[in-house]
Amino acid sequence: MRLLADLFLLAGALLCLLAAVGLLRMPDVYNRIQAATKASTLGSVFILVGVGLLEPGWWAKLVAIIGFILFTSPVGSSTLARAFHRAGVAVWQKGQS
Numbered sequence: 001m002r003l004l005a006d007l008f009l010l011a012g013a014l015l016c017l018l019a020a021v022g023l024l025r026m027p028d029v030y031n032r033i034q035a036a037t038k039a040s041t042l043g044s045v046f047i048l049v050g051v052g053l054l055e056p057g058w059w060a061k062l063v064a065i066i067g068f069i070l071f072t073s074p075v076g077s078s079t080l081a082r083a084f085h086r087a088g089v090a091v092w093q094k095g096q097s
Helices: 002-025 029-054 056-086
Strands: none
Touching: 002 029, 029 056
16 A cells, blocks of 8 residues: 555656646746646645555545645636736747747
């Protein structure tokens, strides 16, 4: 069980790292929101599952936290993208720097 927990923790950490790299590498705010939201949400869920495998008594709390993350992360990113769109932030076009 420890090996499986460690694999979940490692996968979650790598996905969170990928989200951070996505924030740095993507050309515009819309792509950055998408990269950060998808990777960090899945990374956080993997980390919490890994913790749940290490501490079985925490499952009820961890499931509630996972549900909260799965509900609020897409809603938050959608709200941010809509706010940027309403503010007139342009979408990146090929050839722009």
